[in-house]
Amino acid sequence: MKSLILFLIATFYLNITFGQQTTVVKHKLTSNVTEKISVLKSDKSIRQGLYQAVSEQDRAVASGNFEQDKKAGVWHFYDQQGRLIQNYDYTKKQLLYEAVEDTTSNLRYYVDKVLTDTDRTTKPVKPGGRYFGYIPYLQLFKLPPYLTDINRMVSVAVVELLVSPYGRLADYKVHIYSGPTYEKVFNMNLNALNEEDKTFIPATVNNQPIGCRIMIKCVIDNDGGIDFF
Secondary structure, X not given: OHHHHHHHHHHHHHHHHHHOOEEEEEEEOOOOEEEEEEEEOOOOOOEEEEEEEEEOOOOEEEEEEEEOXXXXXXXXXXXXXXXXXXXXXXXXXXXXXXXXXXXXXXEEEEXXXXXXXXXXXXXXXXXXXXXXXXXHHHXXXXXXXXXXXXXXXXXXXXEEEEEOOOOEEEEEEEEEEEOOOEEEEEEOOHHXXXXXXXXXXXXEEOOEEEOEEEEEEEEEOOOOOEEEO
């Protein structure tokens, strides 16, 4: 009798597993990054299984798994050259690895304090890494019609993110600079982001959480969007 019960339980779970057939859909995240998402055939709005983001050069950008539309287990994130820069466990909400950030990075950090030589600091960390994790903030911006003729050769965009001591995104702006004197600031709508994109590991000074501004230098593409340098 016990064996029969165990057999029925195993059969039940096998039917669930095989019943959840999946298919892969693709989307362009940026002009250089495409995501490949396993979704349920019965409901393509539910992500289930392997997720991959790859560059046009066929380099890994992100990989991990979804369980019932939620990131689960350990995910791996890479930079533009395909080098591993972060491992993050979404089930345990734990940072496992963060590569050292050098001076070639397009990200700059400014804490709300005048630092001394003895202060011990850590920067804010975005689950998703310094490349993939910041794509959502670039995706939301598009040049307004009156700026579409801006000279791309002498223009740059800077994304400004304010992260609170609690690790929450508190402000989000895009600065457009063109030539030596022109600057236009766009205040972006935080409600256009999902909760995951509003969550960081906060910066610290001497082990105390502190507010920090993240500045990301970007290029303006031909379609009026912005992308990483």
